Structures are given as structure tokens and as C-alpha cells.
Amino acid sequence: MTSPPLANLNSASMGSPFWNRLTETMPRAQLDKLHLQRVQALAHYAYENTPFYRKKFDNAGLKPSDIRSLDDLKRKVPITDKSEIIELQQQRPPYGDTLALPMDFVAHHCETSGTTGLPLAIPYSTYDSVRYGESWVYGFWGLGIRPSDTLYFAFGWGNFAGFWSAYWGARRLGCRVISGGGLDTKGHIEAILRMKPTVLISTPTFALRIAAVAAEMGVDLSKSSIKFTYHAGEPGPTALPGMRDQIEKAWGAKAGELLGIAEVDAMAPGCPLGDGVHVNEMNLYSWSMDPTSQDEVPDGEIGENIVTGYGNTAQPLLNYRTHDLVRRRSSCACGRTWSKLEGSVLGRTDFMVTVRGTNVYQTAVENILNEVEGISMHYELVLTHEEGNDAMTVRFEPEASIDPASWQQLASNAGDRIHKALHVRLKVVPVAPKSLPRFELKTKRIIDQRPKELRRALDR
Ligand SMILES: [Zn+2]
Known part of the structure; x- marks a missing residue:
């Protein structure tokens, strides 16, 4: 008995490093030509089908036909932020003025797994x-x-x-x-x-x-x-x-x-x-x-x-x-x-804090913590605002095998490495193993304790 053909593939692609060589290795000029066609089509589609983009374009004095290059997209089309969509969805749930298809065409609904603020509703056809x-x-x-x-x-x-x-x-x-x-x-x-x-x-x-x-x-x-x-x-x-x-x-x-x-x-x-x-x-x-x-x-x-x-x-x-x-x-x-x-x-633009004049990014700190032997993957970064300045404190669980007498030494090693790499001193504090919360989905690394007006929409 011969085996049935694989539904989605021709046999020649099995050994290829590319799922789709044509698209993945397309020369830049050809890619950009396609992008322009698609951006133009999308601008017309969004303008004609969503009150949200019609208003946005009209307010900017822009017609979809004004987009003649990718530079036009970057310079003329107004930026859209998640907070705008959430606000419209709150006014007219579930999708507000952003839905471009009749509701019958929405086949699946998801939401962002936000830990702060309101969830974003996402429709998919x-x-x-x-x-x-x-x-x-x-x-x-x-x-x-x-x-x-x-x-x-x-x-x-x-x-x-x-x-x-x-x-x-x-x-x-x-x-x-x-x-x-x-x-x-x-x-x-x-x-x-x-x-x-x-x-x-x-x-x-x-x-x-x-x-x-x-x-x-x-x-x-x-x-x-x-x-x-x-x-x-x-x-x-x-x-x-x-x-x-x-x-x-x-x-x-x-x-x-x-x-x-x-x-x-x-x-x-x-x-x-x-x-x-x-x-x-x-x-x-x-x-x-x-x-x-x-x-x-x-x-x-x-x-x-x-x-x-x-x-x-x-x-x-x-x-x-x-x-x-x-x-x-x-x-x-x-x-x-x-x-x-x-x-x-x-x-994240939102997770960047300026500590004593230095921009500190979450990922940069995480990279260093990952390299320090004895620090487990359970840690959190606490943002506070003290005397007019943002501050970041690292709270981490030492590996269970580390003697509690050495925790403080471990913390100061990590602090030194952060200082050397990022040119900023952060407070680094050990906490008992298994004391920080565990998560099945996104691990919450940032604990933002700054006053509300200093935070921006943090969730993706
Ligand atoms: Zn690559």
C-alpha cells in the first residue's frame, strides 16, 4: 500500500529550509512593490468599511488615494494606538467602530490577556x-x-x-x-x-x-x-x-x-x-x-x-x-x-524607565539576570517613583540549592553586573524560593507601583 500524499506539500519542499522559498527570499524591491499595492488596498478597505478609519483619515485631510508610496504611509497616515480601539469598544461593545465586516463573518473572538486596564476584543474572520x-x-x-x-x-x-x-x-x-x-x-x-x-x-x-x-x-x-x-x-x-x-x-x-x-x-x-x-x-x-x-x-x-x-x-x-x-x-x-x-x-516603550538619566529596558535587565548563576527564572522588576524619579528594584528567587547565607552576595553580584553593563545602580533584593507568583500564560515581570498618571497602556 502506498502512503497517502501529504495534504499541503509537494515532496520537493520537504528538504527545503524554507516553507515558501519564493516569498521568504523575495528581493526587497519586489517585496516593497507588493507592500505598496497591499497598503493601498487596505487603506481603501479600512476607509470604506470602518467609521473609525473614515474619521481618522478625514480628520487628517487624507484620502486613501493620497497614499502613493510607502513613505506616504509613514508620513501621512495617522498612527493608531490600542487605547483608541479599547475606548471605541467600550462605547459600543464588543468591537465598536473598528469592525469592517458584518458580525456574521466573525468566526472567532479573542482578547488580550491584559494584567492591567481593560481587555482588547479581537475579532477574526x-x-x-x-x-x-x-x-x-x-x-x-x-x-x-x-x-x-x-x-x-x-x-x-x-x-x-x-x-x-x-x-x-x-x-x-x-x-x-x-x-x-x-x-x-x-x-x-x-x-x-x-x-x-x-x-x-x-x-x-x-x-x-x-x-x-x-x-x-x-x-x-x-x-x-x-x-x-x-x-x-x-x-x-x-x-x-x-x-x-x-x-x-x-x-x-x-x-x-x-x-x-x-x-x-x-x-x-x-x-x-x-x-x-x-x-x-x-x-x-x-x-x-x-x-x-x-x-x-x-x-x-x-x-x-x-x-x-x-x-x-x-x-x-x-x-x-x-x-x-x-x-x-x-x-x-x-x-x-x-x-x-x-x-x-x-x-517596551512603556517599560523603559529613566533611572538617574539612564534609559533602562526590561529585557536588558532580564538578559543579565539570566546569566547570573544561582538566580532562578523567578524574578520581578518593581517600578516606583521616588523624589521625582523613576526607580526599578529587582526582586529575585535564588535557586533552591543556594545557601540563604549567600543570597545577599548573589544580589550584590547581580547589582554589579547590571551596573557594569547598563551604567546604572538598581536595588537587587533576594526573596525566598517559591515566594513569587507562578503563571501558566504570560509571566508578570513588571510590577508598576508608580502613580497612575505616570503609567501608559502596558498591555499587549
Ligand atoms: Zn534569518
């Missing part, structure tokens, strides 16, 4: 979900995941778009899916041992949490069936190389990551080289902006990622602020021509 899933496939494929793999979702199927879209991607690629659903951590471990999936889908911190619980149970997951782990939802293996080492060692697997924004797309699948993510330029156009002047920032410099998505027909977004700080490169040794964001997200 069936078409949107297919395009969204495709972004995951680019990342899965680049890491080495193939249709013969089985994906285990350590995810409770709430309203978090990240792993619903990963599921859409798994269907597109043709993998087998096993849902961990509402199991507890121990239950996940037992399910993995019993059903032998080859890929773990989870947040990066939850992958480490599962591994830690397995170790307590006397189970060595590095000897399990898992060959790959794939992550989203919070800074992971690309942004934090120390975390990648921990995950890969604990699971005996190759770890990959994707940068997604729930209301936009699973927009930037990981580069196989592991040092950044590539913007899926079939699904969106993105550029870097100085968050203060709103001018374009050239490649190689840090700026805020601004995105225009072609895949969200239900709730279109043009020049949308991500509040993510990125460093963009136009080429990569892996051969992809899609914009590369080195180290994924380097920080």
Missing part, C-alpha cells in the same frame, strides 16, 4: 485565521517541524490569541494536535509521557515550570519524545539566550519562538539562526519609529515597531503602535529577505 496560522507555519518549518510531528499544547484554551493561532498553524501544516487543555502541570507531564508528542507548544516560562515539576517527580524530560519546543507570549529563547539554554537542556530539544501581537498577527516567526525573528512580510508591513518625534528610525538603530496588517480583515489596523522596541536589519545569513528584528523585542 475565517480568512484571517488561515492567514494568521500561516505565520506560525513559517516559524515551525524554519525550526525543523514537519507534518509528521505531533504538537502538544500546554495551554488552557482561554481567549489568548497566541496559541489559538498556533493551532490554526498546526492545521495548515498538517500536524497532529494533542490538547493539554485544563490539566495541571503534573497532568501535562503524564500526558506527554503517555502520548509521546514531538513538539511542546507553551510560553517559555511554562516550559521551564513543567521541567522543574518533572524533576521533582523524578522524570527527566530530556529523555522524553519532545524534539522541539515552540514559544510565544513573552520574551523567550531569542530575546533571552540564557533561557534558551535552560529550555533546550531541560527538554533535550531545539527551542524556537515567534513574536506575535494578538490583534495583528503571529507576525514575526523566529529565524532558524536563533538570534532574531523575521517579520512575515506577506502578512504585514512594518517600520521603526522614534516614539517621541514619530520620525522613521533607520535600520540598525532602536525604534518602535509600527505595523500595518493585511491579514486582519475583521479589524484592520494601519500604522499601529506595538510599543515594542526593536532593532531592524535588512539582511540575514539564513537567506530570508524579510526584515529581521535582532534579539526579537529589546524592550
Whole structure:
């Protein structure tokens, strides 16, 4: 008996490092030509179908036909911020004046998993979900995941778009899916041992949490069936190389990551080289902006990622602020021509605090903490405002094996390393192991205790 053909593939692509060589290696001029056509079509679509964009364009004295170049998009089309959409949704729930399709076409509803403020409601059409899933496939494929793999979702199927879209991607690629659903951590471990999936889908911190619980149970997951782990939802293996080492060692697997924004797309699948993510330029156009002047920032410099998505027909977004700080490169040794964001997200515009004149980014501090031996992955950064200045305190749990008599020494080592690397002294405080909260989805790292008026919309 011959085996049935793989639904989505021709056999020639199986050995390719690219899911779609044509799109992933398209020359820049050709990509930009396509972008312009898509941006123009999207501007017309959003203007004609949403009161939100009609008003926004009219207020700016702009017609969709005025966009004749990508520079026009950057300079003329007003920036859209999440807070505007949330406000409209509050006025007229669930989607306000931003919905571009009749409600009948909305096939799926998600919300941002916000920890502060109001949630953002996100509608998807069936078409949107297919395009969204495709972004995951680019990342899965680049890491080495193939249709013969089985994906285990350590995810409770709430309203978090990240792993619903990963599921859409798994269907597109043709993998087998096993849902961990509402199991507890121990239950996940037992399910993995019993059903032998080859890929773990989870947040990066939850992958480490599962591994830690397995170790307590006397189970060595590095000897399990898992060959790959794939992550989203919070800074992971690309942004934090120390975390990648921990995950890969604990699971005996190759770890990959994707940068997604729930209301936009699973927009930037990981580069196989592991040092950044590539913007899926079939699904969106993105550029870097100085968050203060709103001018374009050239490649190689840090700026805020601004995105225009072609895949969200239900709730279109043009020049949308991500509040993510990125460093963009136009080429990569892996051969992809899609914009590369080195180290994924380097920080958040909202999580940047200026401590005694120095800009301190969350990710920069996390990178250092990940490198200090004896500091566990359980830590939080507490923002306060003292005598007119922002301040950041690092609270961390030492590894359980560290003698409490050495905790203070560990804290001052970490403080010294932060000072050396970032030229700023932060307060570093050890707390007892297992005293900080644990999270299944996004780990809350930032505890913002500054007065309300000093905070901005923190959630993604
Ligand atoms: Zn690359």
C-alpha cells in the first residue's frame, strides 16, 4: 500500500529550509512593490468599511488615494494606538467602530490577556485565521517541524490569541494536535509521557515550570519524545539566550519562538539562526519609529515597531503602535529577505524607565539576570517613583540549592553586573524560593507601583 500524499506539500519542499522559498527570499524591491499595492488596498478597505478609519483619515485631510508610496504611509497616515480601539469598544461593545465586516463573518473572538486596564476584543474572520496560522507555519518549518510531528499544547484554551493561532498553524501544516487543555502541570507531564508528542507548544516560562515539576517527580524530560519546543507570549529563547539554554537542556530539544501581537498577527516567526525573528512580510508591513518625534528610525538603530496588517480583515489596523522596541536589519545569513528584528523585542516603550538619566529596558535587565548563576527564572522588576524619579528594584528567587547565607552576595553580584553593563545602580533584593507568583500564560515581570498618571497602556 502506498502512503497517502501529504495534504499541503509537494515532496520537493520537504528538504527545503524554507516553507515558501519564493516569498521568504523575495528581493526587497519586489517585496516593497507588493507592500505598496497591499497598503493601498487596505487603506481603501479600512476607509470604506470602518467609521473609525473614515474619521481618522478625514480628520487628517487624507484620502486613501493620497497614499502613493510607502513613505506616504509613514508620513501621512495617522498612527493608531490600542487605547483608541479599547475606548471605541467600550462605547459600543464588543468591537465598536473598528469592525469592517458584518458580525456574521466573525468566526472567532479573542482578547488580550491584559494584567492591567481593560481587555482588547479581537475579532477574526475565517480568512484571517488561515492567514494568521500561516505565520506560525513559517516559524515551525524554519525550526525543523514537519507534518509528521505531533504538537502538544500546554495551554488552557482561554481567549489568548497566541496559541489559538498556533493551532490554526498546526492545521495548515498538517500536524497532529494533542490538547493539554485544563490539566495541571503534573497532568501535562503524564500526558506527554503517555502520548509521546514531538513538539511542546507553551510560553517559555511554562516550559521551564513543567521541567522543574518533572524533576521533582523524578522524570527527566530530556529523555522524553519532545524534539522541539515552540514559544510565544513573552520574551523567550531569542530575546533571552540564557533561557534558551535552560529550555533546550531541560527538554533535550531545539527551542524556537515567534513574536506575535494578538490583534495583528503571529507576525514575526523566529529565524532558524536563533538570534532574531523575521517579520512575515506577506502578512504585514512594518517600520521603526522614534516614539517621541514619530520620525522613521533607520535600520540598525532602536525604534518602535509600527505595523500595518493585511491579514486582519475583521479589524484592520494601519500604522499601529506595538510599543515594542526593536532593532531592524535588512539582511540575514539564513537567506530570508524579510526584515529581521535582532534579539526579537529589546524592550517596551512603556517599560523603559529613566533611572538617574539612564534609559533602562526590561529585557536588558532580564538578559543579565539570566546569566547570573544561582538566580532562578523567578524574578520581578518593581517600578516606583521616588523624589521625582523613576526607580526599578529587582526582586529575585535564588535557586533552591543556594545557601540563604549567600543570597545577599548573589544580589550584590547581580547589582554589579547590571551596573557594569547598563551604567546604572538598581536595588537587587533576594526573596525566598517559591515566594513569587507562578503563571501558566504570560509571566508578570513588571510590577508598576508608580502613580497612575505616570503609567501608559502596558498591555499587549
Ligand atoms: Zn534569518
